[in-house]
Amino acid sequence: MFQRVLVWGIAASVATIASAQLTVTATVSGGGVDFWCSGAQSSMHIPAGSDVSGGIPFQALGFPVLTVSHQAQDSHVELNASAPAFSFCLWESHASIDLTYRSVVPMRVDIALSAVAFQTGTTNSLPPTGSAQATLLGGGPLTNVLVDATGIVIRLTGLAQSNQSFGATESWSFDIDSRVTPSDTSTAYGTPCGTDFSATPTTFGYQLTVSDPEQLQFGVLFIGDGALQFPLPWGCDLLCDYFVALPLVPDPTGTTIVDGVLVPPGLFTMQAATYGFDAGSQPVIHMSQGLEFQS
Numbered sequence: 001m002f003q004r005v006l007v008w009g010i011a012a013s014v015a016t017i018a019s020a021q022l023t024v025t026a027t028v029s030g031g032g033v034d035f036w037c038s039g040a041q042s043s044m045h046i047p048a049g050s051d052v053s054g055g056i057p058f059q060a061l062g063f064p065v066l067t068v069s070h071q072a073q074d075s076h077v078e079l080n081a082s083a084p085a086f087s088f089c090l091w092e093s094h095a096s097i098d099l100t101y102r103s104v105v106p107m108r109v110d111i112a113l114s115a116v117a118f119q120t121g122t123t124n125s126l127p128p129t130g131s132a133q134a135t136l137l138g139g140g141p142l143t144n145v146l147v148d149a150t151g152i153v154i155r156l157t158g159l160a161q162s163n164q165s166f167g168a169t170e171s172w173s174f175d176i177d178s179r180v181t182p183s184d185t186s187t188a189y190g191t192p193c194g195t196d197f198s199a200t201p202t203t204f205g206y207q208l209t210v211s212d213p214e215q216l217q218f219g220v221l222f223i224g225d226g227a228l229q230f231p232l233p234w235g236c237d238l239l240c241d242y243f244v245a246l247p248l249v250p251d252p253t254g255t256t257i258v259d260g261v262l263v264p265p266g267l268f269t270m271q272a273a274t275y276g277f278d279a280g281s282q283p284v285i286h287m288s289q290g291l292e293f294q295s
Contacts, residue, residue: 022102023101023103025053025100025102026051026053026099028097028098029097030096031048032046033045033097034093096157098155101152101180102149102151104149108144108265109144110143110145110182111154111179111180112142112177113134113177113179133158134157137154137155146265147180154178184199184200187291188289189227190237190290192287192288193235193287194212195212195273195274195286197270202259206260207260208270210255210257212250214276215250215276216275217250218249219248219274220247220275222245223242224240224244225241225266225269226269227239239271240269242271248272263293266294267292274286
């Protein structure tokens with residue numbers, strides 16, 4: 001048992017309690033990105049394979065055409081244009097962009113996609129038309145998707161066309177958003193014995209919270225690969241078949257928060273313990289409920 005704790009403890013410290021490494025790159029795909037205006041003979045083409053991760057603000061007749069931006073795990077693609085009055089210009093623009101998400105440490109994620117095509121400022125003209133679509137390449141559900149170093153690809157496509165007549169003004173755009181967040185694969189089991197333990201999925205992995213109402217001074221996080229129920233002499237149960245125990249340092253309120261925890265695929269269990277001394281200098285040990293992570 002000691003050898004198992006020693007060997008697996010090193011692996012758990014490096015892999016299980018790891019900072020999130022979810023990254024995203026944007027690459028032009030399919031037929032590329034095109035923008036043209038027949039009346040003004042203005043055009044723009046970005047070929048497939050071009051890296052547009054940093055955004056690509058372009059100008060055509062003084063109007064921005066396409067922008068790509070990322071904030072945390074939110075990716076936003078917007079194409080917009082405007083046909084000025086008295087130009088008799090039939091505008092058309094389309095884009096195909098692949099967002100590739102990768103993670104150094106394999107993790108499960110949920111994907112939320114939204115795509116909207118809309119128009120504003122149309123006068124003296126038929127309304128412009130547009131369409132937008134966001135899909136996960138390879139298909140499948142958008143929940144509990146495995147992301148690893150190979151990556152997953154979300155393809156964003158959009159088309160916008162004007163129907164302008166002479167003397168009309170119009171503008172249109174499509175707006176596509178993609179949000180990737182870690183899946184919540186945790187399930188609580190057992191009964192807490194003086195300490196509460198929770199796991200909340202966030203943009204950068206799980207946030208683990210251990211809280212003790214008696215504000216005990218020390219803590220331990222057990223990490224294992226199975227659940228058990230082993231009675232302990234002070235009346236609590238050991239619920240985690242652990243292979244490593246990591247120290248925790250509660251704040252003055254008895255709370256410990258650990259951010260950016262990634263749980264690799266497979267079955268893992270965790271349990272927290274807090275300990276210290278009461279007002280009479282007697283030792284006190286509390287145990288939390290167990291948390292099981294299955295992916």
